[in-house]
Amino acid sequence: MTTLRDQPWLTSRETRAVIAALEAEGGAGCVRFVGGCVRNALLGQPVDDLDLATPLKPERSMQALMAAGLKVVPTGLAHGTVTAVSGGRPYEITTLRRDVETDGRRAVVAFTDDWAEDAARRDFRLNALYADADGTVFDPTGEGLADVAARRIVFVGEAETRIREDYLRILRFFRFHAWYGRGAPDAEGLRASTTLAAGVRTLSAERVSKELLKLLAAPDPREAVRAMAEAGVLAAVLPEVGSLNLFEAMVDRSDDPVLRLSALLPPDDAAVAATAGRLRLSNGQRDRLVSAVGEVPAGLTDREARALLYGIGREAFRDRLMRTAASGGIGAEAVRRLERLAERWTRPRMPVGGREVAKAGLAPGPETGRVLAAFEAGWIADDFPADGHDERLEAAIKGLSSPARGGR
Template sequence: MSRRLEGQEWLTAPATRAVMEALAVAGGPDCARFVGGCVRNALIGAPIDDVDIATVLRPEAVVEALKAAGLRSVPTGIEHGTVTAISDREPFEITTLRRDVSTDGRRATVAFTDDWAEDAGRRDFRLNALYADAQGVILDPTGRGYDDALAGRIVFVGEAEQRIREDYLRILRFYRFHAWYGRGAPDAEAVAACAALAEGVGRLSAERVSKELLKLLAAPDPRPAVRLMDQAGVLAQTIPQPESLFLFEVMVERSADPVLRLSALLPDDPTAVNEAARALRLSNAQRDRLVAATTTKAKTDMSDREARAALYRDGVQAFSDRVMRAWAAGGDPAEGQRLLALAEGWERPALPVGGRDLARLGVKPGPETGRLLKAFEEGWIADDFPTDGHEARLRALAAPHG
């Protein structure tokens, strides 16, 4: 029985066909196939983000083929065999078939090949070693990837330990793919290999770890995968070991935000959180957000007036993150929702007075102006941002200077 991808717009889109036809002109109709995520996701009905192509053509031949067809190419990783084609403003990553010559757990030295089975043999999981030709006919060199994809089995190609020793990032990828695509009990051999080689995660670059971790946490329900990571000692290789997964377990139900879910795995200690964020080489925005979320413990029983003051001082993001953490930690659900709704519609009011107003009252420009404006602001916040009476309040503060 022919296994074919049906009803896939990306497969027959003009942009896709232009790339595949350009390669076919240079190397024949069977020289290029779709590979990996686009085939897997099309098969199981999941969204498709990128269309990747594998080919027997060498990178230089790919560039020439694209040029001959009037398509732009970008040498995104040409030393490793990867060229990105731009067709109708859409990117298509094209990689020459490869086999590993040597590996050190972080990177591989590869050689090009024209053997599809060799290329499949160096991939991580059997469901990622699926190919499809230009007509959508699926090819499964491992013989098990098709069934794995439909059954939700995340199984390494060949021996799990060997695949992991080639690149320790595959440990985190196992948990990430289990979170996104796994169903039922995880593969026992994979679980044992990840636990046995967990310390290898510490050899990886922080950027690779954080990218994989945040992708995992963005899954609809990453809790089973994170529990597995915790039990295997892998979680402790990526972040400070949490005392409990309780906050995280609840947070997953409250929010789909991967950064907020990560914050629920971290302690209520801004210093420790800052160190963890730096160790993971997170962006400054992500680091600042995590630190802000753990700086002050929010309450879900604050009044609207208290909430507006907190919103003014902390900003919507930090306020909402703190409320979410308080809610997940056991705060009243109705109160948490009330505060989040208040934050969603919040517009920060502008301070209604400035240095010119003080100057008109006889206060000379200088440090005292800043002190008086700060005093005015504090009183204005405490009174819940009144829209009038500003001049009288300012006169009272400035009276000793008049």
């Protein structure tokens, strides 16, 4: 019998409080840990989320937890899920269930008290492992523990059936292979993913982008992404992708999923912005992707680098530098020099503003903005001098075209 050992989350006071509350309602053994926490504990990897399963209906779980003085949030009652907060840590508790109806995006479920029935509706066998409060592991499919040992990602039951229940499982198949798999992806899962790849297009953009970024955050997602491309799944998600060469090189340079995504996209800021919009990425992620498209010239001087840093910021400069380096457009020595410069240089503050322009004799109006823009351009071109601002401002004012100033 397999038992989880040396797991602080399993024996912590906060965890014991949740277990005790539920067992006071449903009896000993009525609650088990399930999924990622069990899988990762067996793999010797960090455990982040704590998910539990119980035959108790969600209303009974909530009553029991509140009676024990724990905070409870009804996070998904229709699917049997409540979240208990103990010691500031969330515990997601879901009633055992079986699927009644699925459409490839969402499911209608019915509650059950059968652990095997609950396991049968899960995605992969290594995610259908349960552990009780003492750490004893239960393997209802009979193959989950073997998959953990072999690092195999295999669907529960028939792969096509599992995928038709929720097409997101195609992306999860590749994501879990990237994180936990070893060797070639499971042949049946790969065939099913290839056959049903078009189903990914029916999913919401938010679900797709979230899963994609999780996949790209894996230590080395290259094999999984190659398999996605061969199966036609990558084209269903990112039809813009051509060669994987830049992406493959980027993985060696950065573990940032946004930067790795950038390396999958073409060097066209309009196309990249359109992709970010289609995937419903955040504004920050969109801006990073668009900014990373520009190249850092191989012969960029320190002075030119400071001007570029001033214009686009440190993060965008680094992103652009990494993409250029991954493409082979700039050498390693130049990359190290520019990385050091970006780390050490502090962006100076514009030394003049509207008040100084007014003091120099220019009446407030649209010309103020043009004067400041001219001043800033010259200040940047001269490498951000710390003095001479009055003379530079006067020159900017005099530089306004005569027709623009005349007739007043």
